[in-house]
Amino acid sequence: MFAQGRIDPRALVEFASAVYAKVGMPDADARLVADTLVQADLWGHQSHGVLRLGWYLDRVRNGVMKAVTAAELVIDAGGVAVIDGHDGVGQVLAMQATREAVKRAKAHGIAAVGVRNSNHFGTCMYYTLAGAREGCVMQLSTNGGPAMAPWGGRKKIVGTNPWSVAVPAGRHPAFAMDMANTGVARGKIYLARQNHQPIPPGWALNAAGEPTTDPQAAIDGIILPMAGHKGYAIAAAMDILSGVLTGSGFLSQVHSPYKTAEKSNCGHLVIALDIAAFLPVEEFNTRMEDYVAELKSVPLAKDVAEVHYPGEIEARTEERNRREGLLLPHDTLAELKRIAGELGLEGALPSAR
Numbered sequence: 233m234f235a236q237g238r239i240d241p242r243a244l245v246e247f248a249s250a251v252y253a254k255v256g257m258p259d260a261d262a263r264l265v266a267d268t269l270v271q272a273d274l275w276g277h278q279s280h281g282v283l284r285l286g287w288y289l290d291r292v293r294n295g296v297m298k299a300v301t302a303a304e305l306v307i308d309a310g311g312v313a314v315i316d317g318h319d320g321v322g323q324v325l326a327m328q329a330t331r332e333a334v335k336r337a338k339a340h341g342i343a344a345v346g347v348r349n350s351n352h353f354g355t356c357m358y359y360t361l362a363g364a365r366e367g368c369v370m371q372l373s374t375n376g377g378p379a380m381a382p383w384g385g386r387k388k389i390v391g392t393n394p395w396s397v398a399v400p401a402g403r404h405p406a407f408a409m410d411m412a413n414t415g416v417a418r419g420k421i422y423l424a425r426q427n428h429q430p431i432p433p434g435w436a437l438n439a440a441g442e443p444t445t446d447p448q449a450a451i452d453g454i455i456l457p458m459a460g461h462k463g464y465a466i467a468a469a470m471d472i473l474s475g476v477l478t479g480s481g482f483l484s485q486v487h488s489p490y491k492t493a494e495k496s497n498c499g500h501l502v503i504a505l506d507i508a509a510f511l512p513v514e515e516f517n518t519r520m521e522d523y524v525a526e527l528k529s530v531p532l533a534k535d536v537a538e539v540h541y542p543g544e545i546e547a548r549t550e551e552r553n554r555r556e557g558l559l560l561p562h563d564t565l566a567e568l569k570r571i572a573g574e575l576g577l578e579g580a581l582p583s584a585r
Contacts, residue, residue, distance in 0.1 A: 238557025243582035245270045247572070248285055254575045255292045256299035257321065265323045268354040273560070274553045275546040279419030280355045283426060283564050286571055288321075288352075290492035297321060297351045297496070303328055306348075311340035314478060315347045319495060322351035326372070326500055330359040333504035334366045341509035346478030347500040352376065352489035356396030357410035357543070359502070364398040364406045367513060369505040372396050375474040375481075375498050377488030379418050379455045383464040386441060388454045389484045392418055393470035398543070400507070402517035404524050408543030413467035414455040421447045421455070422490070426563045451490075475499045557585060 248266030253259055265288060273281030291297035301320025307313055313332055317325040329345040336343030353359070356372045363370035376391035392412035399407040412418070416435050424431045425447035436450030437443060444450055457463030475482030480499025487494035507516050528539050560568075565584075572581040 237584045238559050239582050239584050241270050241274055241554060241558050244282060244558065247568070247577065247580045247582055248282060250577050250580045251285060251289060251571060251575060254577065255289060257292070258300065261301060261321055261324045264327060265321060268323050268358050271358055272355050273558050274550040276549040276553070277355060278561070279417055279423040282560065282568065283419070283423060284354070284489065286567055287489050287492055289571065291351065291489065294493045296492070296494060301325060311336050311343045313345045315345065317347055317350040319349055319351065322353035322496070322498070325350045326353040326359050327362070329500060329502045330363050330372070333502040334363050334368050337368055337504035337506040341506050343504050345502045348478045348480035350480070350498050350500055351496045352498065353500070355410055356394050357398060357408045360396040360398030360410070361406055361408055363504050364400050364408070367400065367507050369507060370398045371503040372500065373470040373474045374500045375471045375486050377486050377491065378484055379488070380414055380457050380464065380467070381454050383457070383461040390464065390467050391471060391486055392455065393467040393474065395470050400517065400520065401524055402521040404521065404544070405547035406543055407520070407541055408546065413458055413463045413470065415458045415463070416455070418455055418488070421450050423561070425451070427561050473501045477501065
């Protein structure tokens with residue numbers, strides 16, 4: 233029984249799947265994209281949830297993301313592979329690369345799979361967690377459209393370029409780190425705009441280079457890197473791994489998913505390490521359980537109830553949201569209703585209980 237005003241996440245996946253199938257995505261691909269969006273909402277990351285449903289839809293309609301993904305394996309070299317996505321669906325390509333990396337890591341102990349000519353794929357941890365469930369330590373990086381300036385510059389040409397590491401944690405939910413290299417993911421600024429809320433000081437500058445709390449001014453301006461020059465350096469490194477190394481676009485050659493009429497040119501790099509190649513899986517799991525236990529054993533700071541390890545809060549939030557249902561912003565619900573009307577899917581749109 234879902235809490236009042238909340239939506240069944242399973243029904244939301246069905247609706248989003250129907251939306252993408254309407255514009256020509258194969259059913260399995262449409263369901264994957266839908267699941268990545270709803271999963272982000274389940275984790276509590278609404279900046280990457282069904283808020284984005286219309287953006288991917290418009291990219292297909294505008295022809296800059298192909299509904300039918302025709303991936304090509306252009307480099308096949310044992311533990312190394314490169315996939316040309318030919319402007320296919322980012323989620324489909326990222327999952328193909330993840331599976332390819334895991335398969336090759338099982339054969340070689342370690343594997344790296346690059347993707348070129350792809351599209352935005354949602355949350356990085358969706359894919360790293362998939363590999364972690366197969367007994368691998370996973371790292372995934374991607375690049376994105378310009379969001380911040382090089383340190384000391386005034387023109388944005390560097391993307392947020394997020395990355396994720398996921399690791400099985402024995403009897404605990406997996407350790408999962410997923411972050412942009414700006415002080416905040418740009419999607420959170422779009423979410424603030426969706427909720428008609430100001431953003432905190434220190435997140436962004438407006439187009440004139442002045443601090444702003446207006447989300448639209450931040451979108452039009454420059455997002456600030458995390459930790460000053462360190463965030464800029466990490467973002468540049470992820471751009472090199474994801475774009476330069478893979479043969480895809482980099483810096484200003486990449487366009488964000490919010491620009492729904494521009495080809496993305498983004499790239500990804502998936503690295504998988506087979507745990508069993510390093511030490512027995514049971515021993516690794518025990519070591520990870522000891523690791524979590526020591527993290528949680530430290531004295532607590534004032535007004536803090538518990539120390540969490542990365543990924544733990546998301547796992548708990550997902551459990552609660554699956555039980556109680558999802559509570560979406562009013563503007564997101566209105567956008568879903570508009571899309572349903574355009575595509576004749578009013579009957580598939582789930583309603584709040």
